[in-house]
Amino acid sequence: MGCVESMNYEILMRDASFRECRDYIKQHFKESIDVQPGFKIFDVYLIGVPPIAIGLDADFIVFPYTKPCHGTFLLRVEDTAEAARLRTLKK
Amino acid sequence: MSGEPTTPSGTALLVLGCPQVPVQTSIALYLINRLKKSGVVPVVAGNKSANTLLVIADPDRHYLGEVIDLDRTVALISEKKRDFDRCFVFIHNDAGISYAATMGAISKAKLFVLIYGEHYDDLVKQVDFPCTIIAAKAVHNPMPLKKAIDEVKPWAA
Numbered sequence A: 001m002g003c004v005e006s007m008n009y010e011i012l013m014r015d016a017s018f019r020e021c022r023d024y025i026k027q028h029f030k031e032s033i034d035v036q037p038g039f040k041i042f043d044v045y046l047i048g049v050p051p052i053a054i055g056l057d058a059d060f061i062v063f064p065y066t067k068p069c070h071g072t073f074l075l076r077v078e079d080t081a082e083a084a085r086l087r088t089l090k091k
Numbered sequence B: 001m002s003g004e005p006t007t008p009s010g011t012a013l014l015v016l017g018c019p020q021v022p023v024q025t026s027i028a029l030y031l032i033n034r035l036k037k038s039g040v041v042p043v044v045a046g047n048k049s050a051n052t053l054l055v056i057a058d059p060d061r062h063y064l065g066e067v068i069d070l071d072r073t074v075a076l077i078s079e080k081k082r083d084f085d086r087c088f089v090f091i092h093n094d095a096g097i098s099y100a101a102t103m104g105a106i107s108k109a110k111l112f113v114l115i116y117g118e119h120y121d122d123l124v125k126q127v128d129f130p131c132t133i134i135a136a137k138a139v140h141n142p143m144p145l146k147k148a149i150d151e152v153k154p155w156a157a
Helices: A002-006 A018-028 A080-090 B023-037 B048-057 B071-076 B092-107 B120-124 B142-154
Strands: A010-018 A032-037 A052-057 A062-065 A072-080 B011-015 B041-046 B064-070 B086-091 B110-114 B132-135
Touching: A002 A018, A002 B041, A018 A052, A018 A072, A018 B110, A032 A062, A032 A080, A032 B023, A032 B086, A052 A080, A062 A080, A062 B092, A072 B092, B011 B071, B011 B092, B023 B041, B023 B086, B041 B048, B041 B071, B048 B064, B064 B092, B071 B092, B086 B092, B092 B120, B092 B142, B110 B120, B110 B142, B120 B132, B132 B142
Parallel strands: B011 B041, B011 B086, B041 B064, B086 B110, B110 B132
Antiparallel strands: A010 A072, A032 A052, A052 A062, A062 A072
């Protein structure tokens, strides 16, 4: 998974569709932001059909990560600074 | 290649999908050939397996030009360090739709989607962004997709 491999991540969904990931975030997280494809989070440029939903839960960030052969993973990563940065984008 | 124009008339990015469907490599080489004959400079972006299939098939680079890692290509376009005149995205699964929508959002290129595989018609229904759709039920035999491409003539667009 490139740079993502070095993160301490939890996989919430695997081999999912972009639509399943978006629905999961909207249904399971009170706090989320919508971004466009190519949005950079950590060292990852998000792939997907716009709008791409990113879930926020305290210091945890939940985002889709797509690979050509494995579909889309929904990853959960704890990062205080990145969560704070994303919250500033909501305002 | 005989008859190849000496003056390039633009660039084209070929975004490869997972190479598990056999027609991808064949159609990619065919499209690269047609683009080059029309004076378009093709650049290929795929994951390691998809790129290696092409590089091994064309060791003297009669057809292939520049080959880039897919993640790096997305980064370069997103950072506006590079862009192309045309973009062809190979689609046979949900991830392909995601990559095509992404290219449509981050690139100024004229977007073509090549949709193939057993369930190509279901994938066509998921395309809700501006692009030219080239689609055929092609898994092992590339001819249906080649015919669909020839009808559109994207190298002349």
